[in-house]
Every structure is written in C-alpha cells, then in structure tokens.
Amino acid sequence: MKESHLAYFYSGDDGLSDVKMTIVSKKGKERIREFIMIRLDIEEGGNQKYYTYFKKPSDVSRITFMVHKTSEGNDQRWIYIPSIDLIKPISADDKNSSFVGSDFSYEDVSGRHWTEDTHSLKGEETLDGKAVYVIESVPKKKYKGFSRKVSYIDKESMLPLKEEYFNKKDKLVKEFSADKIEVIDGIPTITVRTMNNIKKGGHTTVSFNKISYNVGIKEDIFTERYLKNPPRKYIKK
Amino acid sequence: MKKIIYLTAIFLFIIVPQINAELxxxxxxxxxxxxxxNKDNPTKSDQSVSExxxxxxxxxxGDQGEFVSRIDFVYDGLAEEQKQYDWEIREAYLKFRLGSKLDFKVGRQILTWGTGDLIFINDVFAKDYRSFFLGRDDQYLKAPQNAVRMEYYNSLGSFSFVFSPTFESNRLPTxxxxxxxxxxxxxVATGMGEEFYFNADEPEKTFKNSEFAARFQRQxxxxxxxxxxxxxxxxNPIGLEVATNxxxxxxxxxxIHGASIRGAKFGGIFWLEGGYYNSKDDPDGDNPLMPNSSVSGMVGFERQVATGFTVNLQWQADKMFDYNYFVAEQESMGATHYRDEIKHLVTSRWTKMMSDETVTVSAFIFYSPDEKDFYFRFSTEYKYSDEIKLTIGANVFDGKYANTEFGSLDLNDNIYTKMTYNF
Structure with missing residues (x-):
C-alpha cells in the first residue's frame, strides 16, 4: 500500500500540472474549474507542499491556495483573494470536505497517509486486462470519509485503477477510477481520473495536462510571498 | 511629487511595452x-440602491513584472441627472521585483493586513462602508488608494512599507x-434638504499629509x-474644527502601534490583535473637539463545525484614555448617552455551503452589549452556473441610542437582490 501511495501521490520529487476539473451534477449540469498545481515533496512519503493557482471560472481566477501537508496530519491551508489583497488561513480540520465543490475531497487530492489505515490483501484479479492486487483499507480511527475502502492496484505501475468507498452501513458511496494512464518523464501517471458520487449522484472528472516532474521547484514558493505574487516561471494562463 | 509622477509615466510608457507580456x-x-x-428614513428615495x-x-x-487593472463603470439609477454615469479605477498597478528580496507594487491598489474578520485595528487602509451597508460585493468594502508598497524578505521575516502620497478617507454614509x-x-439625510449632505474637511494634499504604514511579519x-x-x-472624520459656519x-x-498573532489551534484558527491609537491632536485628552487616545484589542476563533459549515466568534474591547475629561465634556454638553470607558464589540459569522458549494448562506452579526446596538448582515448566494450568480441579502441595524455606531444607522435597514454575470 505504501508503494502504491508513493507511486500515486509522490511521483518524482516535485510536480507541475495544468488541471481541468469538470463537475457534473446529478441533473447533468457541468461546471469547470481550471487551475495550475505545483507540488513539492519535502521527504518521500512524508511532508508535502502544494500550491494552486486558479484560472477559471473568472469569479475565482487569480485566487491562490497553499497547503503544507504533514504526515502527522496537522495540515495548514491558506487562501489568497487578490481582489481584496487578503491572505486567510483556513481551518483544515475536516479533510473530508469537498475540494472546490467537486466530488473529490481535500484528502482525495493530496492523499490520505497510508499509516492512518490498516491494509489487508483480499486477493489478486484482472481488471480491464491488467493484473491487480485487491486491497482493503480500514481506518484505525473513526473517519467520516469512509469506513472501508477497496483498492484495485495495478501490479505493474502500482497505481490504483479503481477504488470503492463504503460508508458505515457498508453501502458503496463513492467510486474512483483511473481513466487514462500515461508515462510522463518515465513515470506512469493517471492523467484522467473520475470520482463517481454514487450516494449523491453526479461525478467529477479531472484531467491533467502538461505534467512535468522533477522541475526543480524551490521550497520558498510555498510561502505567503508567492501566495501574493504567483511564481510566473511556472504560472502562465 | 511631480518627479515621481513623471518617472512613473516614463516607466509605464517606455519600459512596460518592452516587457514581453501576455494580456x-x-x-x-x-x-x-x-x-x-423603514419608511421614516429621510433619504430621497425608498430604494436603497439601483445600479x-x-x-x-x-x-x-511579462518576464520583468506585471500590470493589473480593474476598472468599474457604473450606472446609478438613483443619482441626479448628469451624475448617473460614474466610473472608478479600483486597481491599476505595476508589480515587479528588484533583486531577489524586494517586491514592489506601485499604483492604485487595494491593501489589506491584520487578522480580524471585518474588525480592523491595524488595517487602516481605506474602507467603503457605503458599499458594505448597501449590499455590494464584499470586495467593495475595501476602497482603493494610491500607494507604493515595498516588501523586503529575509531570514527574519518580511518587512512591508506602504506609502500613500495623499490621504484616502473611509467612505461613510453621506x-x-x-x-x-x-x-x-x-x-438626517438629504431628503430633508441639501444642507444635510454630509461634508468633512479632508486634509490638504501636501507631502506632510501623506500616510505611511509598515508591518513586520514572521512565521x-x-x-x-x-x-x-x-x-x-x-x-473617519471624528474630530471637529471651528469654521466660519x-x-x-x-x-x-x-x-498606531500594534501587534498580532494568528495560528492553528483547537482544530481551528485563532487570532489575537491589539493596537495603541495615539491621537496626535489631543495628546492629553483634554480637547473636547478631538478624539482621545485609545487602546484596542481583539481575540477571535474560527472552525468548521460540520461539512461545509464554518462558524467564527470575535470579541473586541476598546479602552479610551483620559476618560474623565471625556465624561466632563459630554456632561457639559448635556449628552444623554456616551460611550463607556471600555467599549465591547462581539461578532459572529456563520457560513454554510450546500449543493456542491453552489449555494452559500451567510450571516454576520456585530453586537455591542454596552452601546446597546447591533448590525446584522445576511445573504444567500446561488451559483446557477459558472457564469451566473444570484444573490439576495439584507442589512439590519438597531440601537437604543441614535449616536452609537449602529444605532445611528437604525433607519437604513434594507434588502437587496443582485445578479452577476462573469465573463
């Protein structure tokens, strides 16, 4: 599980990508979020820093967002609203809350640390012609996000191809699928992914464009200075 | 002063186009x-806003810097003939870096710092309370000002300096x-006659009357x-001067000398801020026409109490110095109500987001137990699509005395509806 977590959330030492999020409601109405995401791993499998610059829609454009993620789970988040020149720390207690109104939670975007769950191998199968491990994860501490998660992990890339989230009544509530995997800079990467919200209806598809790894991102980008002044070296519209 | 303008102009017209820029x-x-x-409100119209x-x-x-501008064009249906069309440069600034440690932002800009949620102690950059009370978007609470902001970063932290060549006042009900x-x-209001159009004497636009603000911040x-x-x-024009009329x-x-601390604690964010207001025109507090010095402190805490539901609470206490002089002045004028030596203000914000964050219900209350007044703000916002947003809201003021902060706005209760198309 650790290996899969590292393959999925810690690809390379840093990452830079153009992200397009399509949020589809139960009634089929579409909303689009476009942003640039910069990630830096401070230590492999440990602390990480994320920087997000919103491009679309225009009512959130130029807003920047920063997360300092620690493996102990006490993350820090900040948002900068340029129209009022305001930096605001955000209470990061509820990691299960939606990321920008999508079906992905904060934790789905940046990853839940593997040490927070107990993992067991349930078997080996073939999914869409690929050999996978079937792994069940149960939170050690009671968790709102799921009470049980079943992951189908590709033996070759160690990436999750499918994840099923069950609630406390053991009903399937959310389903994750890796829709497209590409090899970028020698690293297998899920470039299109979908979270299907079975309980509520609707789904969110995220596609990653222009991904690059190991671009030499410096840690000072993840400070208030750059929150106010986006690093133009990486951020073009 | 002229030199600065010329230099800025040269910079804008000669250097900026050289920068290989994307627009x-x-x-x-x-x-x-x-x-x-409230039908008794003595304003001219029973509409609060129509624009x-x-x-x-x-x-x-560009590679060397960036230029940002935001310009508002407004048609005001309540304004008199010829004054219905208005416009304002909300922002027009140039941002660039010198070396690796100095950041500059030069021009008309919105400035914010401090920790409070709608309580400002050390942030005395211009505010627009007229917009705030009428239901315009939150961003309009901040009024722009012409300024040069310089920020210097080193291992100790960040040093910010803001110089505004001309004084920019708050925009208050007129x-x-x-x-x-x-x-x-x-x-009172202009519905009672032109003489009730509020007018304050702004400081002359001289170098001596410029504003300077600084901050040192460290994590x-x-x-x-x-x-x-x-x-x-x-x-705010809280002093008086003897004039001919x-x-x-x-x-x-x-x-002002102040300090603040903010951080994550108890599963949320807490903040603490204080400031000493040194009234230079009344150092001893014995001038009845000028405000006394004071010290103000606030503490606040915010946390998410349920998914998509955030609540915060703030408490501010403001102590006036040389209060005995103030009491004597008030008594001699026969005032029926005047503030306590320590004035308290409690605020709370409740924000609930629903339906994939397309619906936001928000309430904010200011309440002063000793001034016996309150101000309640309510709004519901519905994002129909990425482009279209519908908002309804209300502003309600009440107070036991007409001369308190919110009691004086008592008759201005209003409801509004707003439709926004983003492109």
Whole structure:
C-alpha cells in the first residue's frame, strides 16, 4: 500500500500540472474549474507542499491556495483573494470536505497517509486486462470519509485503477477510477481520473495536462510571498 | 511629487511595452437593486440602491513584472441627472521585483493586513462602508488608494512599507442613499434638504499629509506573528474644527502601534490583535473637539463545525484614555448617552455551503452589549452556473441610542437582490 501511495501521490520529487476539473451534477449540469498545481515533496512519503493557482471560472481566477501537508496530519491551508489583497488561513480540520465543490475531497487530492489505515490483501484479479492486487483499507480511527475502502492496484505501475468507498452501513458511496494512464518523464501517471458520487449522484472528472516532474521547484514558493505574487516561471494562463 | 509622477509615466510608457507580456482580460456585469425597509428614513428615495455595474479586469504578465487593472463603470439609477454615469479605477498597478528580496507594487491598489474578520485595528487602509451597508460585493468594502508598497524578505521575516502620497478617507454614509447621525438634528439625510449632505474637511494634499504604514511579519512554527505601525489620520472624520459656519468635521492626526498573532489551534484558527491609537491632536485628552487616545484589542476563533459549515466568534474591547475629561465634556454638553470607558464589540459569522458549494448562506452579526446596538448582515448566494450568480441579502441595524455606531444607522435597514454575470 505504501508503494502504491508513493507511486500515486509522490511521483518524482516535485510536480507541475495544468488541471481541468469538470463537475457534473446529478441533473447533468457541468461546471469547470481550471487551475495550475505545483507540488513539492519535502521527504518521500512524508511532508508535502502544494500550491494552486486558479484560472477559471473568472469569479475565482487569480485566487491562490497553499497547503503544507504533514504526515502527522496537522495540515495548514491558506487562501489568497487578490481582489481584496487578503491572505486567510483556513481551518483544515475536516479533510473530508469537498475540494472546490467537486466530488473529490481535500484528502482525495493530496492523499490520505497510508499509516492512518490498516491494509489487508483480499486477493489478486484482472481488471480491464491488467493484473491487480485487491486491497482493503480500514481506518484505525473513526473517519467520516469512509469506513472501508477497496483498492484495485495495478501490479505493474502500482497505481490504483479503481477504488470503492463504503460508508458505515457498508453501502458503496463513492467510486474512483483511473481513466487514462500515461508515462510522463518515465513515470506512469493517471492523467484522467473520475470520482463517481454514487450516494449523491453526479461525478467529477479531472484531467491533467502538461505534467512535468522533477522541475526543480524551490521550497520558498510555498510561502505567503508567492501566495501574493504567483511564481510566473511556472504560472502562465 | 511631480518627479515621481513623471518617472512613473516614463516607466509605464517606455519600459512596460518592452516587457514581453501576455494580456488577459475578464470581468463581470452586475445588477444590484435594493429597497429601504423603514419608511421614516429621510433619504430621497425608498430604494436603497439601483445600479448596473461593469467591471473590466486586465492583466498583462511579462518576464520583468506585471500590470493589473480593474476598472468599474457604473450606472446609478438613483443619482441626479448628469451624475448617473460614474466610473472608478479600483486597481491599476505595476508589480515587479528588484533583486531577489524586494517586491514592489506601485499604483492604485487595494491593501489589506491584520487578522480580524471585518474588525480592523491595524488595517487602516481605506474602507467603503457605503458599499458594505448597501449590499455590494464584499470586495467593495475595501476602497482603493494610491500607494507604493515595498516588501523586503529575509531570514527574519518580511518587512512591508506602504506609502500613500495623499490621504484616502473611509467612505461613510453621506445622507444620499444612507442616513447618518448629526449631533444637533439626530438622524438626517438629504431628503430633508441639501444642507444635510454630509461634508468633512479632508486634509490638504501636501507631502506632510501623506500616510505611511509598515508591518513586520514572521512565521514562528504554526503561528504568524506581526508588528504594525501607522502614521497619518483617523480614517473617519471624528474630530471637529471651528469654521466660519459652525463646527466642521475633520480627520485628526494619529499614529498606531500594534501587534498580532494568528495560528492553528483547537482544530481551528485563532487570532489575537491589539493596537495603541495615539491621537496626535489631543495628546492629553483634554480637547473636547478631538478624539482621545485609545487602546484596542481583539481575540477571535474560527472552525468548521460540520461539512461545509464554518462558524467564527470575535470579541473586541476598546479602552479610551483620559476618560474623565471625556465624561466632563459630554456632561457639559448635556449628552444623554456616551460611550463607556471600555467599549465591547462581539461578532459572529456563520457560513454554510450546500449543493456542491453552489449555494452559500451567510450571516454576520456585530453586537455591542454596552452601546446597546447591533448590525446584522445576511445573504444567500446561488451559483446557477459558472457564469451566473444570484444573490439576495439584507442589512439590519438597531440601537437604543441614535449616536452609537449602529444605532445611528437604525433607519437604513434594507434588502437587496443582485445578479452577476462573469465573463
């Protein structure tokens, strides 16, 4: 599980990508979020820093967002609203809350640390012609996000191809699928992914464009200075 | 002063085009319509606001710097003939870096610092309370000012310096759309006659009357620590000067020394901020026409109490120095109500997001137990699509006395509806 977590959330030492999020409601109405995401791993499998610059829609454009993620789970988040020149720390207690109104939670975007769950191998199968491990994860501490998660992990890339989230009544509530995997800079990467919200209806598809790894991102980008002044070296519209 | 303008002009017209820049534009169109809830409000119209606004944003990003501008064009249906069309440059600044440690932002800009949620102690950058009370978007609470901001970063932290060559006052109710309190006549507005159009004497536009603000900020573990300084004027015309036709409201000189700390604690965010207001025109507190010095402190805490539901609570205490002089002055004028030595303000914000964050219900209350007044803000926002947003809201003021902060706005209760199209 650790290996899969590292393959999925810690690809390379840093990452830079153009992200397009399509949020589809139960009634089929579409909303689009476009942003640039910069990630830096401070230590492999440990602390990480994320920087997000919103491009679309225009009512959130130029807003920047920063997360300092620690493996102990006490993350820090900040948002900068340029129209009022305001930096605001955000209470990061509820990691299960939606990321920008999508079906992905904060934790789905940046990853839940593997040490927070107990993992067991349930078997080996073939999914869409690929050999996978079937792994069940149960939170050690009671968790709102799921009470049980079943992951189908590709033996070759160690990436999750499918994840099923069950609630406390053991009903399937959310389903994750890796829709497209590409090899970028020698690293297998899920470039299109979908979270299907079975309980509520609707789904969110995220596609990653222009991904690059190991671009030499410096840690000072993840400070208030750059929150106010986006690093133009990486951020073009 | 002229030199600076010439240099800026040279910079803008000669250097900027050289920068290999990319240009982006977007903006919105918005209709805002509001009605007064109180028939007795002495304003001219029973509508609180009726306007259509176009905001154009332009951003030009180059390798050496960036230029940002936001310009508002407004049609005001309540204004007199010839004055219905208005426009304002909300932002027009140039941002660039010198070396690796110095950041500059030069031009008309919105400035914010401090920790409070709608309580400002060390942030005395210009505010627009008229917009705030009428239901315009939150961003309009901040009024723009012409300034040069320099930020220097080193291992100790960040040093910010803001220099505003001309004084920019807060925008307060003038009697036009919102009534205000007049010490001799009570609550008044222009509906009672042109003489009730509020007018204060702004400081002359001289170098001596410029504003200067500074901040030092440092991250210490999970906490952000800051120290502040300001030299300029009270942003509200709370002083009086003897003029030929009676007493004229003026903006007294003052200085602020303050500090704040903010960080994550108890599963949420907490903040603590304080400031000492040194009233330069009344150092001993014995001038009845000028405000006394004071010290103000606040503590706040915010946390998410359920998914998509955030609540915060703030408490502010403001102590006036040389209070005995103030009491004597008030008694001699026969005042029926005047503030306590320590004035308290409690606020709370409740925000609930629903339906994939397309619906936001928000309430904010200011309440002062000793001034016996409150201000309640409510709004519901529905994002129909990425482009279209519908909002309804209300502003309600009440107070036992007409001369308190919110009691003086008592008759301005209003409801509004707003439709925004983002492009």
């Amino acid at each position: 982006y534009t977007d903006g919105y169109v918005q209709g805002l319509f509001g009605g007064q809830l 259509t606004r176009l905001q154009m944003r332009m951003e030009s990003v 009697g036009e759309k919102l009534s205000y309190y007049h010490p001799s006549y009570g609550i 210490v573990g999970m906490y952000s620590l800051a120290f502040y300084f300001y030299k300029g004027f009270y942003k 009676g007493l004229m409201p003026v903006y007294p000189r003052m200085e």
